Amino acid sequence: MRRAEHLPVVVGGAGPVGATCAFGLWRRGVPVVIVEAEPAPVIDQRAASTQPPTLEILAELGLYEKALARGLVSPTFRFFDRLTGARVAEFDCGLLKDDTPFPFVLQHEQFKLVDTILKEVADAADFSVRFSSKVTGFVQGADDIAVALDGPSGAETVRCSYLIGCDGGRSTVRKQADIAFEGFTYPEKFIKIGTTFDFLSIGRDYCFRNYFSDPDEWCNLFKVKGDGEPGIWRAIFPSRVDETDEEALSEAGMRRRLTKFFPGNADWEIAYSAIYAVNQRVAETFRKGRVLLAGDAAHVNNPIGGMGMNGGIHDAANLYERLARVWRGEADDAELDRYSRQRRKAQLDFVQQQTIRNKQQLEERDPTRRRQHLDELKRIGDTPKLARDFLRNATLINSVHAAAQVA
Ligand SMILES: Cc1cc2nc3c(=O)[nH]c(=O)nc-3n(C[C@H](O)[C@H](O)[C@H](O)COP(=O)(O)OP(=O)(O)OC[C@H]3O[C@@H](n4cnc5c(N)ncnc54)[C@H](O)[C@@H]3O)c2cc1C
Known part of the structure; x- marks a missing residue:
């Protein structure tokens, strides 16, 4: 044996x-x-x-x-205050040059x-x-x-x-x-929307990783490379507790969330989306x-x-x-x-x-x-x-x- x-x-x-x-x-x-x-x-x-x-x-x-x-x-x-649009703080990992290669x-x-x-x-x-x-x-x-x-x-x-x-x-x-x-499990879910819309093209102060404080609907916004240029921006939002998954992931539901993010833009090409139950x-x-x-x-x-x-x-x-x-x-x-x-x-x-x-x-x-x-x-x-x-x-x-x- x-x-x-x-x-x-x-x-x-x-x-x-x-x-x-x-x-x-x-x-x-x-x-x-x-x-x-x-x-x-x-x-x-x-x-x-x-x-x-x-x-x-x-x-x-x-x-x-x-x-x-x-x-x-x-x-x-x-970090941004989504109520005013103002940038609150920036953190530069370059400060870690003595902590990590x-x-x-x-x-x-x-x-x-x-x-x-x-x-x-x-x-x-x-x-x-x-x-x-x-x-x-x-x-x-x-x-x-x-x-x-x-x-x-x-x-x-x-x-x-x-x-x-x-x-x-x-x-x-x-x-x-x-x-x-x-x-525990949170009562709300997290919605992820990936779009090819270029958030750096709109004259805002964004970088590749952004966090938005908002008492109504906080958001995280990141860029990933995907298959190459132009890359994909991923936005993550909370769902409302009374919202069904179908509503949250409907075309209208996703556009509403993205448009609140950047009023005036209608050009949202959605590459992928998903909704997740979230646990700690x-x-x-x-x-x-x-x-x-x-x-x-x-x-x-x-x-x-x-x-x-x-x-x-x-x-x-x-x-x-x-x-x-x-x-x-x-x-x-x-x-x-x-x-x-x-x-x-x-x-x-x-x-x-x-x-x-x-x-x-x-x-x-x-x-x-x-x-x-x-x-x-x-x-x-x-x-x-x-x-x-x-x-x-x-x-x-x-x-x-x-x-x-x-x-
Ligand atoms: C929207 C979102 C964004 C995230 N962003 C980040 C981030 O930027 N950075 C970060 O660190 N984390 C992030 N996470 C968390 C991250 O995705 C997970 O922590 C990660 O996927 C965990 O990897 P894993 O290999 O442990 O499990 P999984 O990625 O879940 O892989 C488990 C694998 O096991 C397989 N499997 C399941 N059951 C069985 C079985 N019985 N037998 C054999 N195979 C089985 C599944 O098919 C799957 O392939 C994010 C999560 C979400 C929801």
Whole structure:
């Protein structure tokens, strides 16, 4: 019988976190099998903002140059008061030049990262991807784990050393492991509208990443490269609690939202749209025996600030480094408990708190609190030392450093 450490690691889910985790393990000599429910990599227009610590991980994996070629460099982001149209503050990641070799955010869509990784391993031995196959369950043994799959040829069992659930917010792996997913769901949903309309052509003060405070309807506005020029602008708005998904995504509903944003323009070519339920939740543990969780399977948050996928890739990097050593027999599997403790801290103390606060501040209705918040943002933005501290939180540098201190 093969010893468990010679068996492959199965990764459930070929999203950005599963692909990165599998790639990191494989580069360290661990054979991997990715199991992906969909028949092909998902062209997912969700995450794009890739933060400096994530760029450091991509550089270590030899993926940075390829990401750079397919992305847009965004050194700054700006806050606006949508009631007056005035710019409130600008934050320049250049202030992080002593904190990271990548003092900017790269707007690089998540499906491009998956695509690049799968091309890198297309001919690789010991790296396989099984599409149209779902992880449905598992049985843990003392030295291995039997993963149940449902694929094109029916049900089967794959014996492996560890199972990593990177199968998204509704994770089957997390549910089958009976790991609680504590937190809450917002009553409203988030609407994403992608348009080819060029927001830099209208004489406003926008950059590639913009946040708009508005007590009636806050907004985030970003540019991504898409397939190339002219690129796509993505706007994200809250839905009304009484609004159906059909109303929100109707042509009239989307035009109304975009036109309020820029009255006078009628030229809205809509490239894509979607509506999302939004949760703030963290799994009670990221490890149970030979089962590990990473990415949205382990934690979900609202997308304001661009932290969900980034935090998931930080999980992946923390995990593949430890798991590879455990797999080779060079480290005790207590390393995997440390993974869980470190990454839960990054989520609970940083990503969850910041994303909840980001939303509260953009939607603040109380005029006094709203004014105080906008004034405070301006003060921080105008004071380089405070702005650098702010940026270290906003780009997740502090979360990674704080997590690394956890024993
Ligand atoms: C509008 C929006 C904008 C966002 N923008 C950003 C951003 O700018 N920056 C950022 O950091 N984050 C952002 N996020 C969050 C980001 O999209 C997610 O955090 C990210 O997709 C998580 O990656 P993942 O690989 O963990 O999960 P997913 O991307 O959800 O991938 C999970 C994969 O698992 C597969 N799967 C599911 N069940 C099974 C099963 N049983 N067996 C096998 N496979 C399975 C799925 O098909 C899927 O391919 C945004 C989210 C939204 C909604």
